[in-house]
Amino acid sequence: MDYAPEQIVVSGGAKQSLCNVILSLVNPGDEVIIPTPAWVSYVEMVKLAEGKNVLVPAGIEQDFKITPQQLRDAITPKTKLILICSPSNPTGSVYTHAELQALVDVIKDYPDIMVLADEIYQHINFTGSFTSLGAFPEIADRVIVVNGVSKAYAMTGWRIGFIAAPLWVAKATTKLQSQYTSGSSSIAQKAAEAAYTGSQECVEEMRKAFQRRRDLVVSLAREIPGLKVNVPQGAFYLFPEVSSYFGKRCGDRVINNAADLAMYLLEEGHVATVDGGAFCLPGYIRLSYATSDDNIREAMRRIAEALARLK
Numbered sequence: 001m002d003y004a005p006e007q008i009v010v011s012g013g014a015k016q017s018l019c020n021v022i023l024s025l026v027n028p029g030d031e032v033i034i035p036t037p038a039w040v041s042y043v044e045m046v047k048l049a050e051g052k053n054v055l056v057p058a059g060i061e062q063d064f065k066i067t068p069q070q071l072r073d074a075i076t077p078k079t080k081l082i083l084i085c086s087p088s089n090p091t092g093s094v095y096t097h098a099e100l101q102a103l104v105d106v107i108k109d110y111p112d113i114m115v116l117a118d119e120i121y122q123h124i125n126f127t128g129s130f131t132s133l134g135a136f137p138e139i140a141d142r143v144i145v146v147n148g149v150s151k152a153y154a155m156t157g158w159r160i161g162f163i164a165a166p167l168w169v170a171k172a173t174t175k176l177q178s179q180y181t182s183g184s185s186s187i188a189q190k191a192a193e194a195a196y197t198g199s200q201e202c203v204e205e206m207r208k209a210f211q212r213r214r215d216l217v218v219s220l221a222r223e224i225p226g227l228k229v230n231v232p233q234g235a236f237y238l239f240p241e242v243s244s245y246f247g248k249r250c251g252d253r254v255i256n257n258a259a260d261l262a263m264y265l266l267e268e269g270h271v272a273t274v275d276g277g278a279f280c281l282p283g284y285i286r287l288s289y290a291t292s293d294d295n296i297r298e299a300m301r302r303i304a305e306a307l308a309r310l311k
């Protein structure tokens with residue numbers, strides 16, 4: 001992919017990059033298509049812009065990826081933006097090149113719609129290949145790619161993210177952020193430069209570690225009756241379907257939904273998970289395996305024990 005320096009805008013983390021784009025492009029009443037489950041902040045950013053969230057659900061049976069038909073059905077004359085996150089938080093799903101091409105084939109029929117591609121987990125990918133949505137020539141002039149150092153280099157606290165965008169979008173976001181943050185810290189920018197220009201061995205080392213942990217967490221989750229899991233292909237999350245526990249109880253405590261289950265696991269199992277409802281897809285919980293193999297084993301042991309107490 002080929003961008004001029006003026007098309008790159010560096011911000012305080014991918015989060016600000018995303019918010020800059022949404023605030024710059026979305027006017028009140030404009031629709032933003034968001035496949036769900038989706039990272040928690042997208043819908044709130046769209047609300048900040050007074051846009052309308054159009055959620056397109058994709059459950060475990062379709063590996064948490066939307067189909068081209070679902071995308072086409074969600075498009076209306078008010079659609080301004082389509083948001084695609086791959087590899088995904090919270091599911092770890094990764095769209096293949098062919099799956100992206102099929103979505104691109106739909107998008108190319110709607111020349112006024114912009115695409116926001118959140119590729120922050122690009123390097124935590126177990127498929128052996130990665131295609132950016134910005135690399136499809138049919139729509140490249142309408143794609144804003146978001147990336148940053150938080151995940152690949154474990155530099156979350158340095159707060160460096162960026163967009164690679166059509167020049168007019170880059171200019172709009174620059175104008176916006178120049179009024180409210182000026183730019184990101186020069187010290188953090190230097191640190192990011194070191195990350196990008198230094199040896200990339202640590203990135204591959206961590207990718208392999210995450211793949212090993214993925215295998216571990218999936219195999220332990222599969223031993224727990226009632227958890228429905230897929231095999232995530234990237235990021236560091238597992239998103240099990242947990243509805244078989246709904247209606248069960250432990251003493252006076254009744255589990256009615258995934259939020260109840262997440263709270264039960266926290267209070268009784270002492271493991272922090274997140275209710276899938278926070279990602280706009282109820283019936284699931286999110287587990288993060290961005291921790292040591294020992295912590296993963298211990299957490300899964302506690303989860304299994306706590307769940308076995310539900311009758």
Ligand SMILES: Cc1ncc(COP(=O)(O)O)c(C=O)c1O
Pocket residue numbers: 012013014015016039085088089118120148149150156159160161
């Ligand atoms: C999908 C997704 N996009 C963006 C971000 C924000 O990243 P940053 O720390 O660079 O703001 C996160 C962080 O959790 C994320 O999961």
